[in-house]
Amino acid sequence: MSLLFFQNLHLPIKAVLQMRPQETFQYTLFRWAEELDALSRTQDLLGCYEQALELFPDDEVICNSMGEHLFRMGFRDEAAGYFHKAVKLNPDFNDAKENFYRVANWLVERWHFIMLNDTKRNTIYNAAIQNAVCLGSKSVLDIGAGTGILSMFAKKAGAHSVYACELSKTMYELACDVVAANKMEAGIKLLHMKSFDIEIPKHIPERVSLVVTETVDAGLFGEGIVESLIHAWEHLLLQPKTRGENGNCEKYGKVIPASAVIFGMAVECAEIRRHHRVGTKDVAGICLPANVKFQSPACSSVDTEETVEPYTTEKMSRVPGGYLALTECFEIMTVDFNNLQELKSLAKKKPDKIGIPVVKEGILDAVVVWFVLQLDDEHSLSTSPSEETCWEQAIYPVHDLADYWIKPGDHVMMEVSCQDCYLRIQNISVFGSECEVDAGKNFTKDKDLLSLGSEAELCSALANLQTSKPDAVEQTCILESTEIALLNNNLYHEGFKMAMRKVLSSLAPEKLCQAMDTHCQNNEMSCGSRENVSEESIPEPFYVLDVSEGFSILPIIAGTLGQVKPYSSVEKDQHRITLDLISEANHFPKETLEFWLRHVEDESAVLQRPKSDKLWSIIILDVIEPSGLIQQEIMEKAAISRCLLQSGGKIFPQYVLMFGLLVESQTLVEESAVQGTERTLGLNIAPFINQFQVPIRVFLDLSSLSCVPLSKPVELLRLDLMTPYLNTSNREVKVHICKSGQVTAIPFWYHMYLDDEIRLDTSSEASHWKQAAVVLDNPIQVEMGEELVLNVQHHKSNVSITVKQ
Numbered sequence: 001m002s003l004l005f006f007q008n009l010h011l012p013i014k015a016v017l018q019m020r021p022q023e024t025f026q027y028t029l030f031r032w033a034e035e036l037d038a039l040s041r042t043q044d045l046l047g048c049y050e051q052a053l054e055l056f057p058d059d060e061v062i063c064n065s066m067g068e069h070l071f072r073m074g075f076r077d078e079a080a081g082y083f084h085k086a087v088k089l090n091p092d093f094n095d096a097k098e099n100f101y102r103v104a105n106w107l108v109e110r111w112h113f114i115m116l117n118d119t120k121r122n123t124i125y126n127a128a129i130q131n132a133v134c135l136g137s138k139s140v141l142d143i144g145a146g147t148g149i150l151s152m153f154a155k156k157a158g159a160h161s162v163y164a165c166e167l168s169k170t171m172y173e174l175a176c177d178v179v180a181a182n183k184m185e186a187g188i189k190l191l192h193m194k195s196f197d198i199e200i201p202k203h204i205p206e207r208v209s210l211v212v213t214e215t216v217d218a219g220l221f222g223e224g225i226v227e228s229l230i231h232a233w234e235h236l237l238l239q240p241k242t243r244g245e246n247g248n249c250e251k252y253g254k255v256i257p258a259s260a261v262i263f264g265m266a267v268e269c270a271e272i273r274r275h276h277r278v279g280t281k282d283v284a285g286i287c288l289p290a291n292v293k294f295q296s297p298a299c300s301s302v303d304t305e306e307t308v309e310p311y312t313t314e315k316m317s318r319v320p321g322g323y324l325a326l327t328e329c330f331e332i333m334t335v336d337f338n339n340l341q342e343l344k345s346l347a348k349k350k351p352d353k354i355g356i357p358v359v360k361e362g363i364l365d366a367v368v369v370w371f372v373l374q375l376d377d378e379h380s381l382s383t384s385p386s387e388e389t390c391w392e393q394a395i396y397p398v399h400d401l402a403d404y405w406i407k408p409g410d411h412v413m414m415e416v417s418c419q420d421c422y423l424r425i426q427n428i429s430v431f432g433s434e435c436e437v438d439a440g441k442n443f444t445k446d447k448d449l450l451s452l453g454s455e456a457e458l459c460s461a462l463a464n465l466q467t468s469k470p471d472a473v474e475q476t477c478i479l480e481s482t483e484i485a486l487l488n489n490n491l492y493h494e495g496f497k498m499a500m501r502k503v504l505s506s507l508a509p510e511k512l513c514q515a516m517d518t519h520c521q522n523n524e525m526s527c528g529s530r531e532n533v534s535e536e537s538i539p540e541p542f543y544v545l546d547v548s549e550g551f552s553i554l555p556i557i558a559g560t561l562g563q564v565k566p567y568s569s570v571e572k573d574q575h576r577i578t579l580d581l582i583s584e585a586n587h588f589p590k591e592t593l594e595f596w597l598r599h600v601e602d603e604s605a606v607l608q609r610p611k612s613d614k615l616w617s618i619i620i621l622d623v624i625e626p627s628g629l630i631q632q633e634i635m636e637k638a639a640i641s642r643c644l645l646q647s648g649g650k651i652f653p654q655y656v657l658m659f660g661l662l663v664e665s666q667t668l669v670e671e672s673a674v675q676g677t678e679r680t681l682g683l684n685i686a687p688f689i690n691q692f693q694v695p696i697r698v699f700l701d702l703s704s705l706s707c708v709p710l711s712k713p714v715e716l717l718r719l720d721l722m723t724p725y726l727n728t729s730n731r732e733v734k735v736h737i738c739k740s741g742q743v744t745a746i747p748f749w750y751h752m753y754l755d756d757e758i759r760l761d762t763s764s765e766a767s768h769w770k771q772a773a774v775v776l777d778n779p780i781q782v783e784m785g786e787e788l789v790l791n792v793q794h795h796k797s798n799v800s801i802t803v804k805q
Helices: 013-017 021-038 042-055 060-072 076-089 094-107 111-116 119-134 149-157 169-181 225-235 270-276 340-348 447-467 481-487 490-507 510-525 554-559 573-585 634-643 666-672 686-692
Strands: 139-143 161-165 188-191 210-213 254-256 259-268 292-295 312-314 330-336 352-357 366-374 380-382 393-397 411-419 422-431 475-478 542-546 564-568 616-620 645-652 655-660 696-700 714-720 730-736 741-753 759-761 771-782 787-795 798-804
Touching (some): 021 042, 021 060, 042 060, 060 076, 060 094, 076 094, 076 169, 094 798, 111 666, 111 686, 119 254, 139 149, 149 161, 149 188, 149 210, 169 188, 210 225, 225 340, 270 312, 270 393, 270 481, 292 573, 330 340, 330 411, 330 422, 366 422, 393 422, 475 573, 490 542, 490 554, 490 616, 490 645, 490 759, 542 554, 554 573, 666 696, 666 771, 714 798, 741 798
Parallel strands (some): 139 161, 161 188, 542 564, 542 616, 616 645
Antiparallel strands (some): 259 330, 259 366, 312 393, 352 411, 655 714, 696 771, 730 787, 741 759, 741 771, 787 798
C-alpha cells in the first residue's frame, strides 16, 4: 500500500511561498498531476510532464516523478528510463535510486546474471552451435535472444546470416549495445518482436537452417518453447532432414536444443511443507475449521480458469533443512524439439498415469522436477539438484491427502500432461502396500495403472467419507506461500497475543481485566458458547486495527481478549469469507470482526479514527516485507498512526533493530553481477548488463547461504515507531573482524520488538520472512583483529550500508 492509501498531505501556503521558483513549479506540477490521475486523464498527465521536462530537462525530481506515474500505469521499460536518468543527474537522489533498483528487478531478472556467469552452460551451448554451423547450418535465428550471447556464438562460429528476436524493450536495447560493443552489429540483425510476429521476407529474407533458443524455465515448457518452435517449424525453419537422409545441413532445418528428458523425484522437505500446507489446526488458541482449505497458488492452479504456473521453484541443493528422497529418480516425459508432429501432439495428449515405488519412509511433501537438455548428439545440460548448475528445480507441492506418511511398498501415483504451455503433474495420490500393489513392478504407466488408479481413488474416497461433514460450507482460500508459512508460525501469533493482552490489560479497569481473562480462556478452549451480556453492562470496547499486508488472523486473536472491536484490512473477498468462517467456528458473535475497508469512504485514507470521537488502542503495521526489506514509507505510516492512538495505546511492533554481519560469499557475488569476460567466453557483456545490477539481494536464506562469516552479528540500525526521536538518519558502526578473508557482502535481518520483552526474529527457522544482503561492488581484504567501519544511512524507509574507507 502506498502512502496515498493512508493520507493526502497538504502543504501549508507559507511553505509554498518560501520555495524557490523551480520548487514551486514542481509542487504545482505534482498537485495537478494528482488531480489528472484521479480523473483518469492519462494523456493530459503525460503531456504535462513532457512539457515540464522541456522546461527543466535536467530536473531529477520531475524525471523520477514521471517514472513513478509510468510505472503505476504498467509502462515499466519507460519508467526505468526516467529513473535511470534521475540517478545519473543526481547519484545521491535516494528516491530515484530506490525506484530504479525496484524496477531493475522487473526488467532484467536476476537469473540473467547467474546464467551468464555459468561457464559450463556457456561452453556447452557454444560447442553445440559451433558443431551445427560447421556442419552447414549457416543461417541462424536466435529466439528469445536476451543479451544476444547465443547469436554471437553463432556469428563467431562462421554463420553467414544471424537473426535474433527479443520481446523485452530493455533486453533488446541491451542486446543492441552488447552486439555493437563486440563489433558484430553488421552480421547480426536484432528484431524487437516475438518470433510469432516474424514474417518472410518482411523481417528475414528466407527460412533459416538453425534455430537456437533457451526459452525454457525450471519446468521446461513455461517460457513457451513448444508453441514458439511449432510456429518456427511451420513458418521460419527449413524442413527437417528425414531419418537416414544425407545431404548438406544448409538445406535442412534443425533446432538447438534437439530434445529434452524430464525427470522427477518424490521428496520429504519441511521447508516446502511449511510454505504450501497449513500444518496446524490451532493458531494461538484460534481453531482453524475443517471446512476451510488453505492452498498455495501452485496447488490451486489446476482448479482455476486462469492460467497459473502450476509449480514453484527452489534450488534444492540450498533449501534450508535439506530434503530426503522418498523415491528413486524417474523419467516423466521426453520431447523431441526437431519433430513437429510430436510438438503438436503434446498439448492434445491425454495425461499419462505414472506410479512410482517408494524406497524410503517419510512425509510426502512434493515432487521435484528437473530435465536434461540434449543440445545435439554430443552435448547436454542437466538441471538436476545434484549438479553444479545455475538452474533451480520445479516443485509440485503435494496436497489433499488423508495421510502424507509413505513407506516402502507404497506407490506414489500421478497424472502428467503438457497443458497451457506448462508441465502439469496432477492428482498426486498414494496407493498403499496393504492394497496389494505388485511391488515387483518397478515402474508402471498408462493402461497398467488404470485399474490401479481406480482402486487408489476408491481408497481415497472411503477415507474422505469418514472425515467429511455434509452440512459444512466448504471454502478454499488461496494464500501466497509466505502467507501459509506465516499461518504455520505459532511463535509469531503467540507473541502478538501476549503483547496485545499486556497493552489491553494496562488500559482496562480491574473488572474488565478479569472479564478479559475469563473471556480469553473460554475462547482458547473453543468449546461452549459465550454468555449473553445485556447492552447496559457492555463497556466501551477497545479498538484494534490490523493493517498488515495480505491475510492475517491477528484481528481474530485480538477478539479473544475481552471487549475488543477488531478491524481487519484484508482486501480480497475470499480472505474475508475465510475470516468470517474462522470467527464462526470460534463462536464469535456476529460482527465481532469488522472489515475496515467497508467503513472507509476514501481508500486513500485508511488510517483514520475508528469513530469520530474514538481512538485506536492498538495499530498493527507491516514493517518488513517477506523479501527481507523494510516496507516502503513505513515511518510515514507510523507517524500518522501515533496521532490516532489513545493514551497508552501502542503500534506493533514498537521498534525494530536491524542486525548484520560481514561475510565472504562468492555465490552472492556471482548472483549479483556478471564477472568479467572469462565467464562469457571472451564476449564483452558484463559492463552492459551490470548497469542493471542492484546493490541488495533479497529473498535469501541465510541459514543455507554458501558463505564464510568474517564477523559476529552487530546492530546496524534502530527504527522506533513509537518514539521517533530515538531514530538517527546516519550512524557509523564499528565491526570487529574475527576471521581473515575478503568481505563481499553484508547480510541483514531484524528483531521486531512488540514490547521490551517480546520480540520476533526474522532470521529464525520458523520465520515467514527471508533475509537480504548488501553486495559490495569490490571485495575488501580484512585481517583478524582489525575493525571495519560501516556507514548506515536511513532515509524515509530506505536503508543504505556502505563501508567507510
